[in-house]
Amino acid sequence: MANTKITNPELFNLGASTSATQLPVMTTTQRIAMTGLSDGEMIFNSTTDKVEYWDGTKWYGITYEVNEFSVDYLIVAGGGGGGGSVTNGNGTGGGGAGGLLTSIGSSALTLTTSTQYDVVIGAGGAGGVGNYSTSFGGNGSNSSFDDNVSLITTTGGGGGAGCYGCSNPGPSGVNGGSGGGGAPYSGAGGTGVGIIGQGRNGGSGSTTAYTTFRGGGGGGSSNQGQSGQTNGNGGNGTTNAITVSTGTGPSYAGGGGGGVYYGTSYGAGGSGGAGGGGRGGSHLNNLQNPVAGTNGLGGGGGGGASEAAVTGGANGGSGVVILRYPAGYTATSTLNYADTPVTGSTDRIITITGTGTGTVTFA
Numbered sequence: 184m185a186n187t188k189i190t191n192p193e194l195f196n197l198g199a200s201t202s203a204t205q206l207p208v209m210t211t212t213q214r215i216a217m218t219g220l221s222d223g224e225m226i227f228n229s230t231t232d233k234v235e236y237w238d239g240t241k242w243y244g245i246t247y248e249v250n251e252f253s254v255d256y257l258i259v260a261g262g263g264g265g266g267g268s269v270t271n272g273n274g275t276g277g278g279g280a281g282g283l284l285t286s287i288g289s290s291a292l293t294l295t296t297s298t299q300y301d302v303v304i305g306a307g308g309a310g311g312v313g314n315y316s317t318s319f320g321g322n323g324s325n326s327s328f329d330d331n332v333s334l335i336t337t338t339g340g341g342g343g344a345g346c347y348g349c350s351n352p353g354p355s356g357v358n359g360g361s362g363g364g365g366a367p368y369s370g371a372g373g374t375g376v377g378i379i380g381q382g383r384n385g386g387s388g389s390t391t392a393y394t395t396f397r398g399g400g401g402g403g404s405s406n407q408g409q410s411g412q413t414n415g416n417g418g419n420g421t422t423n424a425i426t427v428s429t430g431t432g433p434s435y436a437g438g439g440g441g442g443v444y445y446g447t448s449y450g451a452g453g454s455g456g457a458g459g460g461g462r463g464g465s466h467l468n469n470l471q472n473p474v475a476g477t478n479g480l481g482g483g484g485g486g487g488a489s490e491a492a493v494t495g496g497a498n499g500g501s502g503v504v505i506l507r508y509p510a511g512y513t514a515t516s517t518l519n520y521a522d523t524p525v526t527g528s529t530d531r532i533i534t535i536t537g538t539g540t541g542t543v544t545f546a
Contacts, residue, residue, distance in 0.1 A: 253291040255507040259481035260305040261323030263340035265496025267311025268487035276343030277401035277439030281481030282360020282381030299542040301329040305502040306538040311345045313494025326502040341375040356385040364399030383407040398441030401483035403456040415441030420458020428527035434458030439483030464488035476500030504535045517541035
């Protein structure tokens with residue numbers, strides 16, 4: 184077959200045009216099948232994703248100059264919500280932290296200017312409902328970055344377990360990037376399982392029925408959540424040097440603390456793990472309401488506690504995508520972001536927060 188030729192040169196007078204001109208679109212196979220070509224004929228090759236022209240002898244692809252540079256990344260998913268409790272019930276499991284992946288200490292990405300890269304920031308999971316409607320915390324949502332070669336995805340944290348009048352043993356926390364904490368009963372609720380390389384398991388609920396009723400802590404990206412038999416603390420997150428020139432940076436993706444019943448005897452709810460994990464709740468004799476995971480850090484929400492002012496579990500924190508790149512470039516995103524220099528370095532970072540799907544572009 185042959186292309187249809189445009190013989191009226193006025194069609195190429197685009198100075199006042201308000202619409203695009205489209206070249207013929209075809210695959211390499213279709214291009215090869217063409218006959219009767221003239222010098223200078225052009226197509227858009229959907230196989231090679233390039234504009235190509237015929238010089239009378241063979242086809243050439245039109246290329247353009249791009250600037251390539253190395254980019255390090257830190258990607259954290261949304262944290263899981265803490266489990267919900269009820270009046271005269273139990274403490275509940277803390278939410279697991281969002282999964283975490285980073286290129287620091289491994290391989291950086293190679294990106295180019297004037298290219299849109301897809302990015303997703305995961306929301307935190309909802310805390311479980313309390314007040315005679317016990318429920319598990321919801322899992323956080325995934326975060327991702329697509330460098331147009333491979334999609335890098337972190338998995339949302341697992342929700343903490345809730346339990347009232349449940350069978351023996353109590354329920355386990357939910358699996359996720361980091362696992363949610365289990366609920367207590369005479370047989371401890373098991374651990375929610377984290378994903379290897381992204382997070383750790385949650386802690387089990389307490390095993391001493393009618394005495395402790397403490398939920399396990401949610402897993403963090405660096406440490407497993409504690410058992411409710413001890414303190415029910417959330418697991419610590421990971422310190423990461425992507426935002427600093429030297430030394431230790433801030434922590435990300437800490438697990439939520441487990442909630443506790445009988446607060447007078449057994450103290451406060453479990454502490455949230457370093458990196459945005461929320462503290463667990465404690466019942467009315469040592470009243471503490473559960474605390475939400477920190478947005479932008481992917482922390483797990485604290486587990487609820489019966490007879491507290493807020494019996495439901497706390498929400499998990501939203502995730503984040505941070506990209507570190509050479510200071511000779513600039514970065515923008517269609518999502519909420521901050522583009523700042525790294526003190527003491529020639530690099531910059533773009534920190535993309537909020538939740539949802541968007542793009543990031545470098546120039």
